[in-house]
Amino acid sequence: MRLFWVIVLFAFFSTPAPALTEDEIQGYLNGAIEAGGGEVVIPPGVHLLKKGLVIRDAKKVRLIGLEADRCVLKLPPIAYARVKGETPKGADHLITAGMQHVVPRMRLRIEVPGERASPQLAFVDSIEGDTIKISAPLPFAIPAGTLLRDDNAPNAIEITGACENITLEKLCIDGGRVATDPAFHTQSLACGVMVKGAYHPEKDPEGIRIQNVKVLRCIIQNHHGRGAAFYATGGGGLEDCTLMDLSAAAVDLNAFSEKITVRHNHMTRCLVGVDLTDTRDCIITANEIRQCGSGFSLRRICNLSTWNEGNQMLDNLIDQTRGNAIQVGAQTARTLIEHNEIRNAGKNGIVISGENQTVESNTFFGTAIQDIVRDP
Secondary structure (H helix, E strand, O other), rough: OOOEEEEEOOOOOOOOOOOOOHHHHHHHHHHHHOOOOEEEOOOOOOEEOOOOOOEEEEEEEEEEEEOOOOOEEEEOOOEEEEEOOOOOOOOOOEEEEEOOOOOOOOOOEEOOOOOOOOOEEEEEEEEEEOEEEEEEOOOEEOOOEEEEEOOOOOOOOOEEOOOOOOOOEOOOEOOOOOOOOOOOOOOOOEEEEEEEEOOOOOOOOOOOOOOEEEEEEOOOEOOOOOOOOEEEEEEEEOOOEEEEEEEEEEEEEEEEEEEEEEOOOEEEOOOEEEEEEEEEOOOOOOOEEOOEEEEEEEEEOOOOOOOOOOOEEOEEEEEOOOOOOEEOOOEOOEEEEEEEEEEOOOOEEEOOOEOOOOOEEEEEEEOOOOEEOOOO
């Protein structure tokens, strides 16, 4: 078995190549994985992804483009519809005020207001004009204007299984979102890069299965989900990337991820710059975050000790947040927030709770409320 396999997908660097199909790219990736490692080079062009690429149980695989702004991996626009009028319980059809890319046999999530114990789903049986016939009667009434969206919207690139030393480099990863699209709560769907390690929310992982995933010099844009999400991942990180126009966090470090570095990235018009949940020993440094809901958010969900400790936020520029620039929640510890420049925070500069936290040598300009709020 060869440890390194180079696949060249173009004849000459200066000659435009035809767009590759998703199946072709996935086939080259599968070949590199089976060979025990290798490099897949994406030529200039817009390469459409319908299902999303999957890198599973891989070691030493590199997916690289020639130039980030010319080598585009692009998802189609998300499928959704908006209900026209109030629809009663027991209805077997939905009259819409418009829809895009909804097709029979699609599973739709009903974005109902408020909290429900489980996702509310409807399965498309057929479509006639503006009417969606569903396979089973509605178990509840839904109000006018309710959004329906594809409940299986793909991530552009998903890295899962027992992966080690995976690199994505010099690619434009486009989610197909446009300014007129409504905002959706897609969680782990419709992301640019989803690194999905195995974990249990209430068990300390004995060994993190995904190690050292790096996203370098990429453009990640126009996604309904997160730009780059790392779940149950150790090492690696994101460097020299541009992340913009995202409905969720630009970078999400989550679910027992540790020792990840997010360095020298530019994040613009995202819900959050970097969102950290149940992480430890991650370093967020030398990033520029502009026009986002907030810059950094650190919070605890799990009940396990030793997590949400030792994270560092150093030498970042955060400008024009709509809310607090940095928010550190309760039951976190040993966070270092140092040498950050915070400009024009829409609410507070830094809001911090927890134990043994260090906040030093940060500068503030134009904060709307208070520069630093401790234990609110």
